[in-house]
Amino acid sequence: MVMSQTESAFADAQSLEQDIAVSVQGVSKNYGAVEALKNMSLDFPRGQLTSLLGPSGCGKTTLLKIIAGLLKSDTGKIIVNGKPVTGPGPNRAFVFQDFALLPWASVMRNVAFGLELRGVAKSEREDKAAKYINDVGLAGFEGAYPHELSGGMRQRVGLARALSVDANVLLLDEPFSAVDEQTRRKFQEDLLALVANENKTFIFVTHSIEEAVYCSDQIALLLPRPSRVHEIIRPNINRAIGVESIRRAPEYLDIVDQIWASLRAYVE
Numbered sequence: 001m002v003m004s005q006t007e008s009a010f011a012d013a014q015s016l017e018q019d020i021a022v023s024v025q026g027v028s029k030n031y032g033a034v035e036a037l038k039n040m041s042l043d044f045p046r047g048q049l050t051s052l053l054g055p056s057g058c059g060k061t062t063l064l065k066i067i068a069g070l071l072k073s074d075t076g077k078i079i080v081n082g083k084p085v086t087g088p089g090p091n092r093a094f095v096f097q098d099f100a101l102l103p104w105a106s107v108m109r110n111v112a113f114g115l116e117l118r119g120v121a122k123s124e125r126e127d128k129a130a131k132y133i134n135d136v137g138l139a140g141f142e143g144a145y146p147h148e149l150s151g152g153m154r155q156r157v158g159l160a161r162a163l164s165v166d167a168n169v170l171l172l173d174e175p176f177s178a179v180d181e182q183t184r185r186k187f188q189e190d191l192l193a194l195v196a197n198e199n200k201t202f203i204f205v206t207h208s209i210e211e212a213v214y215c216s217d218q219i220a221l222l223l224p225r226p227s228r229v230h231e232i233i234r235p236n237i238n239r240a241i242g243v244e245s246i247r248r249a250p251e252y253l254d255i256v257d258q259i260w261a262s263l264r265a266y267v268e
């Protein structure tokens with residue numbers, strides 16, 4: 001039997017054997033009577049971008065916070081680089097939805113802030129911050145303050161700060177939700193370049209099926225009530241054909257349709 005690309009995207013995920021950076025093992029979390037996560041298990045391959053995709057309320061942010069060590073699970077454990085998570089740690093950096101920048105500090109200080117908290121000397125932290133300011137496309141804005149920047153630029157500051165602390169796991173909670181479509185697309189390209197060049201593990205919450213299929217090595221499709229991993233999909237998009245061709249390619253559109261079919265019942 002010949003498998004379609006869509007079928008093989010789903011099958012590949014099952015036969016995957018890889019170096020796992022983050023492993024979620026039997027994690028449950030209740031908020032009072034609300035079962036936000038129920039016995040969830042999920043692995044995140046090292047050096048890859050995994051999206052958490054699913055309808056509102058399926059526990060994506062909760063899972064991200066538990067991985068970050070900002071929230072305790074009721075049952076189960078999180079293993080990062082082979083060790084159980086007991087709280088926040090330097091191997092993970094969180095990029096918040098609202099970017100969480102210091103309004104009174106320049107771009108340079110904001111980006112270097114994580115290193116400042118760790119006691120890294122000023123010249124060393126500014127060298128490092130300068131590299132990531134450049135990598136996220138903000139060269140020339142080192143002295144600007146958050147209120148002088150657009151939403152997209154502030155988001156880049158948040159990302160540069162997360163990159164500069166040398167965490168090998170980056171947790172991004174809907175980083176593209178507050179920006180216009182054009183900025184979002186540019187940012188997706190930059191993110192893909194970072195994934196290719198940085199050998200870091202990216203865990204990325206999104207509501208957008210198209211974005212998940214375009215950007216991800218792996219998509220964990222979560223469904224609610226009770227929240228669970230419905231499917232793991234590896235899109236295997238050939239990015240060499242260029243953005244515009246990808247967005248029209250039948251294999252890309254097939255995966256988008258198949259995910260939409262799974263989600264439809266929960267959003268109508």
Ligand SMILES: Nc1ncnc2c1ncn2[C@@H]1O[C@H](COP(=O)(O)OP(=O)(O)OP(=O)(O)O)[C@@H](O)[C@H]1O
Nearest residue numbers: 031034035036054055056057058059060061062063
């Ligand atoms: N602090 C809290 N107290 C009570 N209930 C909460 C709390 N945080 C989240 N919840 C509930 O837990 C469930 C999962 O929430 P969570 O924010 O993790 O979902 P999500 O998939 O990230 O949602 P969204 O896509 O809307 O951001 C939801 O039903 C939410 O209302």
